[in-house]
Amino acid sequence: MMKIQELTKQYDGKTVVDGVTFTIPKGKVISLIGPNGAGKSTVMGMISRLIAHDSGLVHFEGKDIGKWKSKELSKRLAILTQSNNIQMKLTVRELVTFGRFPYSGNRITSEDESIINQAIAYMELEEFQDRFIDELSGGQRQRALIAMVIAQDTEYVLLDEPTNNLDIYHATNMMKTVRRLCDELGKTVILVLHEINYAAFYSDYICAFKDGKIAKFGTVEEVITKENLSEIYQVDFEILTIAGKPLSIYY
Amino acid sequence: MKPQQLLTGDLHLWEIFLVSRLPRLLAILCTGVGMSVAGLIMQQLCSNKFVSPTTGATISSAQFGILLALLFMPASTLWSRAIFAFITAILGTWIFVWFIQRIQFKDMVMVPLVGIMFGNVIGGVTNYLAYKYEMTQALSSWLVGHFSLVLKGRYEIVWLTIPLVILAFVFANHFNIVGLGKDFSKNLGVPYNLVLFAGLTIAAMITASVVVVVGSISYIGLIVPNVVAMYKGDKIKGTLVDTALFGAIFVLICDMIGRIVILPYELPIELIVGILGSLIFIALLFYRLKYGRKSIRLGSTGTNSCATMPNLKGGEQI
Numbered sequence: 001m002m003k004i005q006e007l008t009k010q011y012d013g014k015t016v017v018d019g020v021t022f023t024i025p026k027g028k029v030i031s032l033i034g035p036n037g038a039g040k041s042t043v044m045g046m047i048s049r050l051i052a053h054d055s056g057l058v059h060f061e062g063k064d065i066g067k068w069k070s071k072e073l074s075k076r077l078a079i080l081t082q083s084n085n086i087q088m089k090l091t092v093r094e095l096v097t098f099g100r101f102p103y104s105g106n107r108i109t110s111e112d113e114s115i116i117n118q119a120i121a122y123m124e125l126e127e128f129q130d131r132f133i134d135e136l137s138g139g140q141r142q143r144a145l146i147a148m149v150i151a152q153d154t155e156y157v158l159l160d161e162p163t164n165n166l167d168i169y170h171a172t173n174m175m176k177t178v179r180r181l182c183d184e185l186g187k188t189v190i191l192v193l194h195e196i197n198y199a200a201f202y203s204d205y206i207c208a209f210k211d212g213k214i215a216k217f218g219t220v221e222e223v224i225t226k227e228n229l230s231e232i233y234q235v236d237f238e239i240l241t242i243a244g245k246p247l248s249i250y251y
Numbered sequence: 252m253k254p255q256q257l258l259t260g261d262l263h264l265w266e267i268f269l270v271s272r273l274p275r276l277l278a279i280l281c282t283g284v285g286m287s288v289a290g291l292i293m294q295q296l297c298s299n300k301f302v303s304p305t306t307g308a309t310i311s312s313a314q315f316g317i318l319l320a321l322l323f324m325p326a327s328t329l330w331s332r333a334i335f336a337f338i339t340a341i342l343g344t345w346i347f348v349w350f351i352q353r354i355q356f357k358d359m360v361m362v363p364l365v366g367i368m369f370g371n372v373i374g375g376v377t378n379y380l381a382y383k384y385e386m387t388q389a390l391s392s393w394l395v396g397h398f399s400l401v402l403k404g405r406y407e408i409v410w411l412t413i414p415l416v417i418l419a420f421v422f423a424n425h426f427n428i429v430g431l432g433k434d435f436s437k438n439l440g441v442p443y444n445l446v447l448f449a450g451l452t453i454a455a456m457i458t459a460s461v462v463v464v465v466g467s468i469s470y471i472g473l474i475v476p477n478v479v480a481m482y483k484g485d486k487i488k489g490t491l492v493d494t495a496l497f498g499a500i501f502v503l504i505c506d507m508i509g510r511i512v513i514l515p516y517e518l519p520i521e522l523i524v525g526i527l528g529s530l531i532f533i534a535l536l537f538y539r540l541k542y543g544r545k546s547i548r549l550g551s552t553g554t555n556s557c558a559t560m561p562n563l564k565g566g567e568q569i
């Protein structure tokens with residue numbers, strides 16, 4: 001379980017994350033939504049120790065996040081950040097193999113190999129696995145990075161805008177993979193999404209941010225309502241119920 | 252001297268062989284391996300293909316250290332000069348990398364330019380001090396790299412490159428991960444700053460141990476890793492051995508050219524490497540500008556000489 005209390009972050013005297021408190025339930029999919037600059041990525045960074053917080057607490061699996069040994073934490077929690085500008089000529093497979101580094105270091109075992117193969121299969125990258133990542137399209141590269149995080153095989157998986165650059169087929173496939181990671185492998189997945197309908201359809205909980213604060217946190221049905229969304233995004237919304245999920249139309 | 256003459260058991264020939272020829276060969280190999288691996292490490296850690304001991308101020312810092320040793324300890328041994336060179340090379344490289352990390356240049360060509368300027372500033376100070384204290388004569392031997400003074404008993408420091416290269420091989424994956432960025436390393440539990448500066452230290456020590464023995468040798472650390480990366484990629488575990496071998500062969504060939512051109516005299520290696528290296532470097536720059544980071548696709552087994560050919564051709568067109 002991950003408990004976040006009164007988390008605050010300032011940049012140049014401007015408060016960009018302001019007293020954020022919520023608890024991430026284990027074994028669920030949680031989506032963070034909200035307008036640009038609402039502070040979603042900053043929160044993701046702080047709960048994964050990539051960004052130092054100014055005040056507040058991040059309590060992860062019984063310990064403060066800062067008290068974890070870096071190596072141990074990298075076996076429990078993996079994060080893919082929003083922008084990854086990789087200028088290196090690595091093949092997809094070599095990149096995914098780095099996901100096993102916290103476990104095996106330089107010695108990749110046959111068990112690692114099968115986890116790597118599985119991660120590559122999840123992201124449908126078999127035909128690209130020996131291509132250099134700097135010669136792939138943006139979406140293919142994004143999938144390679146997600147595959148690496150999957151290969152890291154952690155209980156907690158944090159993905160900041162994973163559907164970035166992906167076409168509808170691969171974005172949907174990616175969301176289905178997230179569901180499988182949660183339902184079949186029991187992982188906790190925390191996502192930042194801009195596509196509200198993906199968030200509504202595939203997550204268990206939604207946390208909506210606005211101006212560095214949590215505007216709404218709850219189950220999909222609680223958060224995805226006409227009033228909430230109109231207030232958060234300042235856009236007109238209609239909500240339809242399809243397959244038992246509240247899907248939204250905005251214009 | 253021919254190999255079969257050695258077999259006749261002529262003691263004098265054996266002495267020449269052991270005192271001069273063998274040390275020279277070993278020094279050439281260590282230089283080629285060391286400088287190219289040092290360049291590889293620096294390029295990976297800074298994730299910039301144009302960083303190297305030459306363009307990262309490492310060589311000029313090492314020379315500065317040698318001058319300090321000559322100034323403060325006129326009777327200094329090779330070892331004490333080496334220690335000075337180690338310290339200044341490490342510090343110079345650290346300062347350079349700390350600086351480019353601070354500034355975060357948009358254009359990757361800016362980084363080596365800044366490095367060259369920084370190196371020239373240090374070189375300027377070195378020259379100034381050398382003139383002032385009439386040390387130019389003594390220093391000149393370290394400014395232009397050459398193998399003609401490599402003799403048994405005064406070159407063994409260059410062997411240090413071998414354990415350092417092995418160390419680099421052990422930490423190859425760490426260097427790769429650090430090259431992928433700070434967030435990337437943290438996510439995989441790799442201590443970014445520790446690995447960055449430890450790696451730079453290894454590269455600087457390799458460079459310094461070459462510079463104290465043979466003097467400055469530019470460009471190897473820049474071009475060899477680039478050429479190998481073009482057909483082998485950037486996974487250090489997979490390229491380190493190729494880079495080391497290619498570097499050794501490159502220096503060996505340059506040495507042979509240097510000894511043949513104006514027989515019976517020899518040209519300093521730095522001159523040959525400088526001419527060949529700068530041509531290949533310009534070709535590389537144009538190749539990068541034209542094709543970006545696209546790799547050269549060779550058949551299944553590309554040999555080193557094949558890999559350099561496209562570059563040399565590119566250079567002639569210019």
Ligand SMILES: Nc1ncnc2c1ncn2[C@@H]1O[C@H](COP(=O)(O)OP(=O)(O)OP(=O)(O)O)[C@@H](O)[C@H]1O
Pocket residue numbers: 011012016034035036037038039040041042043082
């Ligand atoms: N390194 C930084 N230095 C200064 N300000 C920053 C920095 N990182 C983020 N900010 C500011 O913090 C605020 C929140 O940024 P954040 O990246 O968390 O937004 P976000 O919700 O992820 O937005 P988006 O949907 O566009 O990704 C923004 O106003 C941004 O300008």
Ligand SMILES: [Mg+2]
Pocket residue numbers: 040041042082160192
């Ligand atoms: Mg963001």
